[in-house]
Amino acid sequence: MYPLLMMVVLTGAAALAVSAAERAPNFRLEGVDGQTYELKQAAQEARVVVVDFWDSGCKPCKQYMPHLQTFYEVYRPAGLALLVVARDTALTVSKVKPMVAAEKWTFPVLYDTDQKVSQAYHVKVSPVTFVISCNGEILYQHTGYKPGQEKELEAAIVKALGLSEEDVARLYAQRESAAEEAAAATAGTESAEEAEAAAPEGEGAEETAVGDDAGETDAQQPTGEAGRAGGEPLPCRDS
Numbered sequence: 001m002y003p004l005l006m007m008v009v010l011t012g013a014a015a016l017a018v019s020a021a022e023r024a025p026n027f028r029l030e031g032v033d034g035q036t037y038e039l040k041q042a043a044q045e046a047r048v049v050v051v052d053f054w055d056s057g058c059k060p061c062k063q064y065m066p067h068l069q070t071f072y073e074v075y076r077p078a079g080l081a082l083l084v085v086a087r088d089t090a091l092t093v094s095k096v097k098p099m100v101a102a103e104k105w106t107f108p109v110l111y112d113t114d115q116k117v118s119q120a121y122h123v124k125v126s127p128v129t130f131v132i133s134c135n136g137e138i139l140y141q142h143t144g145y146k147p148g149q150e151k152e153l154e155a156a157i158v159k160a161l162g163l164s165e166e167d168v169a170r171l172y173a174q175r176e177s178a179a180e181e182a183a184a185a186t187a188g189t190e191s192a193e194e195a196e197a198a199a200p201e202g203e204g205a206e207e208t209a210v211g212d213d214a215g216e217t218d219a220q221q222p223t224g225e226a227g228r229a230g231g232e233p234l235p236c237r238d239s
Helices: 039-045 059-078 093-103 118-122 150-161 163-199 203-220
Strands: 027-030 036-038 048-054 078-087 108-110 129-131 139-143
Touching: 027 108, 036 039, 039 048, 039 078, 039 129, 048 059, 048 150, 048 163, 059 078, 059 163, 093 108, 129 150, 139 150
Parallel strands: 048 078, 078 108
Antiparallel strands: 027 036, 048 129, 129 139
16 A cells, blocks of 8 residues: 555665765755745754755656655655755746646745756756755755656655654555545535525524634644654764
């Protein structure tokens, strides 16, 4: 049911880090949401950071980006951060934000219109993906995309996070459960709105009041915060 990622072996130059001791250049860029993102901060707050260079005209990216969204949803609770850097220049940058909204990507997408960050990473095409440890070490990089290569990236993420097959299965199950709960909540809201709209005048107000009381009760329930899979985060890799 779940991918047996631990069986994937990373081989070949594309699957190797540039250098065992090479560090990822730090950067600060504005996102499509107006917030500023810094690699150093993301690395300090997460266990592993994936940085992907992308542009709105990248054809292979249309197949690749959905996999990044999946990995972001699955492994974020385990300590994964994802920063997607848009390489679009002033000629095409206006396409970036509408595309992010249309595709419903929830990970940060950052503007690199002068391509200084792309140059710092020696990126000249899209996509190029890096897996970076919390101390800034480049653990994996890959240029381009062909169907099936997402498994290689996922294996690198799983290895960097120190997850077992059981951890991976649990994370996928948690994602499916969250999606089902969200779908059920949406369906319940739509049903309540339809019932209220169909109710005779007077009854609607009473039902609304009941709904408000129910909302207050829900608000009092402890929501908590999703814990990291496998307990406390693993320490950074040794330099």
